[in-house]
Amino acid sequence: MQQDKHPDYHQVVFRDRAAGYAFLTRSTAASDQTIEWDDGETYPVVDVEISSESHPFYTGKARTVDSEGRVAQFERRYAGGASSQGG
Template sequence: MQQDKHPEYHPVVFRDRAAGYAFLTRSTASSEQTIEWDDGETYPVIDVEISSESHPFYTGRARTVDTEGRVARFERRYGGTEPGEGS
């Protein structure tokens, strides 16, 4: 195996500003900004827009939006089954 081919793998804090949540993990990502973590050590911090704490799928706030009756329009156009008919 060739040496010095892979990027450095080190502890990094990812911070979700929208949810006010941060977590420490290992990553190859780097940043000039640092943060002091609960263990007293200083780690690079990367701000993210969405994490599992703020994403609608993971929080249960996801909704399905049927704008303009798209499902009904699709069924009319392509011959969907009528309500009450068995499959």
């Protein structure tokens, strides 16, 4: 096996600024900033804009698009004009 081929895989804290949530995991991400974690150890911290704590899909706040309503609105708006130009 070749040495020095793989990136440094270490423990990193990812901090979601939008939700005020942080979690410790292993990653190859690097950072100059550090944070003291609950266990008393100091780990590099990477700030992220969005995570599963603040993403609308995971939080249940995602909006659904009413596609049937849009199709019906389109048909009401353009139904009369399409039949008159057929000839």
